Amino acid sequence: MTENLPVVAVIGGTGAEGAGLAARWVRAGYRVIVGSRNTDNAVEAAAAIGAEGMDNAAAVAACDIAVLTVPYSAQRATLTGLREGLQGKILVDVTVPLVPPKVMRVQLPEEGCAALIAQAVLGNDVRVVSAFQNVSAGHLKDPDYVIDCDVLITGDHPEARAEVVKLATAAGLNGVEAGPLDNAVAAEAMTSLLIWMNRKYKSPGAGIRITALPPENED
Numbered sequence: 248m249t250e251n252l253p254v255v256a257v258i259g260g261t262g263a264e265g266a267g268l269a270a271r272w273v274r275a276g277y278r279v280i281v282g283s284r285n286t287d288n289a290v291e292a293a294a295a296i297g298a299e300g301m302d303n304a305a306a307v308a309a310c311d312i313a314v315l316t317v318p319y320s321a322q323r324a325t326l327t328g329l330r331e332g333l334q335g336k337i338l339v340d341v342t343v344p345l346v347p348p349k350v351m352r353v354q355l356p357e358e359g360c361a362a363l364i365a366q367a368v369l370g371n372d373v374r375v376v377s378a379f380q381n382v383s384a385g386h387l388k389d390p391d392y393v394i395d396c397d398v399l400i401t402g403d404h405p406e407a408r409a410e411v412v413k414l415a416t417a418a419g420l421n422g423v424e425a426g427p428l429d430n431a432v433a434a435e436a437m438t439s440l441l442i443w444m445n446r447k448y449k450s451p452g453a454g455i456r457i458t459a460l461p462p463e464n465e466d
């Protein structure tokens with residue numbers, strides 16, 4: 248079943264968000280590599296979900312699509328270290344530029360947003376796509392849980408965005424293309440609103456829904 252599917256590496260896949268996405272992609276038949284700074288941790292986390300585990304650089308080397316799920320504070324250094332291996336590939340950036348302790352307040356970086364930082368660090372030969380910022384790790388971790396949430400997918404390369412729509416579908420989500428990478432700022436900013444709503448309304452993980460799209464774009 249994996250024959251026609253891209254190989255996906257989840258950088259920081261030992262963490263909450265990455266592990267949940269990785270587990271769902273394994274279930275959908277993708278070959279998934281969990282990446283970590285520590286190979287033993289990668290192998291352990293991967294074994295729990297039926298994936299492979301490697302250090303981050305080896306995971307990038309072995310993949311077609313890399314998905315970055317590390318904290319914002321580690322985003323720039325992690326991508327700088329992986330820059331060479333990512334050339335020619337798709338990098339899906341899940342980073343939300345949260346600045347603790349005020350995570351319920353939108354605090355955007357000078358560069359505009361995290362996805363634009365990723366593109367600037369990696370250069371134009373890496374197709375950066377931004378996605379999954381508004382999907383709670385708490386929901387992802389139960390693979391049987393049906394997540395009532397759209398995924399905004401932005402990037403400057405239509406074919407790369409389309410690959411990420413497929414990844415969203417495979418994870419049990421509804422991917423909605425939302426334009427160029429500049430637009431990633433909206434999805435990244437939205438996460439602080441959702442965290443605020445989680446507290447206000449005692450939600451386990453608020454998400455977003457885009458309305459009035461043609462039926463084929465709604466699940």
Ligand SMILES: NC(=O)c1ccc[n+]([C@@H]2O[C@H](COP(=O)([O-])OP(=O)(O)OC[C@H]3O[C@@H](n4cnc5c(N)ncnc54)[C@H](OP(=O)(O)O)[C@@H]3O)[C@@H](O)[C@H]2O)c1
Nearest residue numbers: 259261262263264283284316317318321342343380383384
């Ligand atoms: N949690 C959510 O509900 C959620 C929802 C939407 C988006 N996101 C975004 O997804 C990303 C990951 O979130 P998370 O909650 O999964 O984070 P996390 O569990 O705190 O960290 C994920 C992984 O990042 C790696 N990491 C941590 N510090 C690092 C450092 N200094 N340098 C390099 N790697 C480091 C660790 O992997 P190793 O130690 O194995 O290398 C860790 O397991 C964040 O940008 C977050 O904003 C999270």
